[in-house]
Amino acid sequence: MTDRSGFDEFVHARGPALARTAYLLTGDHHLAEDLVQAALVQAAKHWERIETSPEAYVRRTMYHQNISWWRRRKLVETPLQSYDAPVPATDPTVRLTLEQALRRLTPRQRTVLVLRYFEDLTEVRTAAELGISSGAVKSMSRQALQRLRVLAPELADLVGADT
Amino acid sequence: MSTDLREELDALARTQTFSPDPSAWDRGRRARRRTRVAAGLAAVAVVAAVAGAGALALQPDREARTASGEVVEGGAIPSRIEDIPADLEPTPDLAVGRGAAAFISASQRVPVVVTAADGVAHRLDLPGWSEDGQALALSPDGMNLAWQQAGDGGATIGVLELTTGRQRSDEVHPAGDLALRELTWSPDSTWLGWLGDADGGAYVGRLPVPGADLDLTTRVEGNVTSLAIGNAADVVLGRANGGLYRLAVGEPELITRATGVGPGLSSPDARFVALRSGPSDASSTLRLSDGAVLTHPFPDGTFGSAVVLPLGWLDDRHQLLQVWSAEDQDAELVVTTPELGPTSTWRRSVGWIDASIAGRVSLAVDLVPDLDGTSSQELTHDFPADSPPAPFGIELSLFIGLGVAAAIAVLLAIRWVWRRVLG
Numbered sequence: 001m002t003d004r005s006g007f008d009e010f011v012h013a014r015g016p017a018l019a020r021t022a023y024l025l026t027g028d029h030h031l032a033e034d035l036v037q038a039a040l041v042q043a044a045k046h047w048e049r050i051e052t053s054p055e056a057y058v059r060r061t062m063y064h065q066n067i068s069w070w071r072r073r074k075l076v077e078t079p080l081q082s083y084d085a086p087v088p089a090t091d092p093t094v095r096l097t098l099e100q101a102l103r104r105l106t107p108r109q110r111t112v113l114v115l116r117y118f119e120d121l122t123e124v125r126t127a128a129e130l131g132i133s134s135g136a137v138k139s140m141s142r143q144a145l146q147r148l149r150v151l152a153p154e155l156a157d158l159v160g161a162d163t
Numbered sequence: 164m165s166t167d168l169r170e171e172l173d174a175l176a177r178t179q180t181f182s183p184d185p186s187a188w189d190r191g192r193r194a195r196r197r198t199r200v201a202a203g204l205a206a207v208a209v210v211a212a213v214a215g216a217g218a219l220a221l222q223p224d225r226e227a228r229t230a231s232g233e234v235v236e237g238g239a240i241p242s243r244i245e246d247i248p249a250d251l252e253p254t255p256d257l258a259v260g261r262g263a264a265a266f267i268s269a270s271q272r273v274p275v276v277v278t279a280a281d282g283v284a285h286r287l288d289l290p291g292w293s294e295d296g297q298a299l300a301l302s303p304d305g306m307n308l309a310w311q312q313a314g315d316g317g318a319t320i321g322v323l324e325l326t327t328g329r330q331r332s333d334e335v336h337p338a339g340d341l342a343l344r345e346l347t348w349s350p351d352s353t354w355l356g357w358l359g360d361a362d363g364g365a366y367v368g369r370l371p372v373p374g375a376d377l378d379l380t381t382r383v384e385g386n387v388t389s390l391a392i393g394n395a396a397d398v399v400l401g402r403a404n405g406g407l408y409r410l411a412v413g414e415p416e417l418i419t420r421a422t423g424v425g426p427g428l429s430s431p432d433a434r435f436v437a438l439r440s441g442p443s444d445a446s447s448t449l450r451l452s453d454g455a456v457l458t459h460p461f462p463d464g465t466f467g468s469a470v471v472l473p474l475g476w477l478d479d480r481h482q483l484l485q486v487w488s489a490e491d492q493d494a495e496l497v498v499t500t501p502e503l504g505p506t507s508t509w510r511r512s513v514g515w516i517d518a519s520i521a522g523r524v525s526l527a528v529d530l531v532p533d534l535d536g537t538s539s540q541e542l543t544h545d546f547p548a549d550s551p552p553a554p555f556g557i558e559l560s561l562f563i564g565l566g567v568a569a570a571i572a573v574l575l576a577i578r579w580v581w582r583r584v585l586g
Contacts, residue, residue: 118172
């Protein structure tokens with residue numbers, strides 16, 4: 001199997017899953033596409049080194065790239081007003097409420113949340129993926145859930161009661 | 164909680180579609196090639212920078228090397244003349260090459276010649292040199308070195324051709340002990356004047372170089388302090404109780420009764436004699452036509468009071484002086500004219516002589532370049548320090564630079580192999 005065909009096979013097999021994670025990380029469909037493509041370009045660049053386990057590399061690239069992009073966007077975008085105000089419950093479905101609330105989390109909080117509750121990683125694995133301490137993961141995870149409760153009180157059943 | 168949240172997150176994530184970008188692979192590979200090219204260029208730049216920095220940093224006396232201009236044809240006088248270290252071995256071959264400076268080491272009482280081509284000091288093992296020797300003189304052209312040879316009663320002057328190593332000896336006072344006190348050269352390096360004491364009187368002599376069988380020794384009554392000899396073998400001498408005299412048949416002829424000064428060096432055109440003087444605020448020159456002692460005061464803010472010792476004439480107007488303001492301070496080389504006037508010159512810091520050997524140095528003034536009228540002209544040269552060792556015949560700085568470059572290349576090669584082998 002050549003490098004190119006191996007890469008194509010990987011993209012075909014794992015691309016949709018990577019895109020789903022990217023969407024949860026970014027909260028935006030277009031950004032999610034860009035994030036996946038950027039990570040795949042990086043994977044192609046280093047394919048000889050990562051071809052035995054490309055997915056871990058691509059995911060880690062997405063986590064860090066997303067936070068890096070957010071930092072750059074933060075410098076040029078206007079901060080939201082009434083940042084912690086509850087999302088108006090105009091959308092009837094829980095899913096849309098969750099989607100909007102997720103967008104109001106910081107990228108690091110959202111990333112921790114995705115890794116912990118979507119990817120089902122342990123605190124230790126999450127910390128290793130993000131290059132931070134387990135304590136920081138625990139703290140950010142708790143903060144993310146608390147903010148979800150504040151932003152979307154109707155998600156209380158989903159994220160559990162405040163402790 | 165987490166199960167429900169995971170289900171909702173999963174459902175949310177499934178709203179994202181995926182359409183692979185077929186150009187991702189090509190973009191990644193292009194980026195890889197660009198990175199490799201950039202890394203290669205960076206490595207080359209690093210190697211070049213390290214090698215260059217090493218070569219620059221390890222050049223001996225880098226600042227000194229860049230401080231001065233070109234070495235004049237045939238060599239130069241070092242900008243700083245210092246005594247030799249105690250462990251300097253004698254140079255076995257006396258043909259050291261054209262000299263720029265000569266002096267008697269203050270610490271070891273041995274003759275030293277600094278060569279004009281490289282500024283290196285050579286301790287010479289001159290035949291007949293005695294630790295009591297006081298007379299050593301380098302000719303203005305730097306080709307000959309004269310010294311007193313210790314003999315069995317008579318006084319002998321040795322002259323060494325520095326480029327060939329040839330020597331000659333002239334017994335200038337066969338009868339009785341004679342202690343040579345001074346040797347001095349004419350401006351064109353063809354005559355050697357000498358002064359010694361014997362039998363309660365002074366003897367003044369003139370020796371042609373290259374040698375000719377001439378008996379030009381004259382006995383002078385009284386305490387003669389110093390002498391100057393011109394290109395025509397004309398001699399001016401000074402007496403301890405004052406007065407400057409022209410050596411003549413019979414008694415010396417009085418030129419001036421000036422005190423506090425003594426003959427130093429005759430000018431090439433025989434119009435002046437630069438005078439040595441005790442502590443004063445000016446340099447002095449004897450004008451032979453009328454016996455006037457001309458003075459050139461030290462400019463304000465330079466020397467308050469200093470001892471002046473002429474070291475040579477650069478041309479018919481400009482003289483090179485050693486000016487020594489205090490015994491514990493280095494002496495400065497100063498270029499000046501006999502007197503202050505519209506076209507006069509006074510330039511200090513042309514060079515320095517270490518305090519320990521100040522007053523013992525003679526210079527090959529012909530090595531000073533013709534003055535171009537600018538104050539930035541380098542009249543002496545900052546020679547680099549001793550050359551570092553040269554491993555495998557390669558200059559040390561270049562050797563280190565190449566070594567660092569080779570080490571970097573090996574590391575890059577190991578990294579490349581490591582990546583190829585381990586993926």
